[in-house]
Amino acid sequence: MVRGKIQMKRIENESSRQVTFSKRRNGLLKKAYELSVLCDAEVALIIFSQKGRLFQFSSSNMENTIDKYLEHAKEKETKTNNTEVRHEQHLKNEEAFMTKKIELLESSKRKLLGQGLGTCSVEELQDIDSQLEKSLKNIRARKAELYKEDIEKLKAKEKSLFEENTRLREKVSLSIPKFLSVHANTRKII
Template sequence: MARGKIQLRRIENTTSRQVTFSKRRNGLLKKAYELSVLCDAEVAVLIFSQKGRLYEFSSNSEIQKTIDRYRRSTYDMDTYKSNLDQCILHLKQETTDMERKIELLEVSLRKLSGECLGSCSIDEIQMIGDQLERSLSSIRARKPLCLV
């Protein structure tokens, strides 16, 4: 026989609430035990009743070991996330720097190929000419070596 779906809200009757708490607590602790046995999982369950009474289950001998392991794990994740954020920030900065370098190199290439000499000053044109002459001299010096 299937149970009907119950509405999730606080049970007003104190006695019914206490009985339901007790049954559900026992069911939850049983499920935790089954999970630890069947799946060889490390399980810890902490339950505080409305009156403040503590109920606990631990698959190993001490629940504190599991809690400490949880804290170390969350600390490691926070540290990892912090390091990852710093790495991402560094890579974004490096990307921006590389984009600037690419842009400057493209402008330099256009100037060397003679595409945008109209916006250059006389000194810039002189430097470009000197660079082209040095490049031409270097090519002429290597030409006989390549023909051999």
């Protein structure tokens, strides 16, 4: 006989619920015993019924197993806390580093704009001067590149317009004799 799949929800009928609890409790206790014997595992199982009755199984001393569990849980919590503390400290260090880097960049920016130069030494001023010269050189090179591109575009447009102009002149030169002959014929009629 095959059993159907049981839906996992609270059994409403109290006597059916009590029978199911009793059978499943015994099965669970049996499985805990088998696990402890077959695998030489330290197993502790605690069950409280709906009415508050205690059922338990332990392959060794229950109190020792519970103490061992609590100690293990505390170690895990401590490791988790230590990891979180280290991560938090790492983030704080990174924040301090980034803040210092931002301050240096802002100070450098102000100096490049000519502000706060009163506290600069001659060497710092020379560094700023060389940075500005490099920047101007890059700006001028980019500007020249853009001008060159614009000149090439204008030359291409000039060539296109020149070709269009030539084509139109040829068209006009071909149509002028026809126009003159038609115009001459209309004069004779008048």
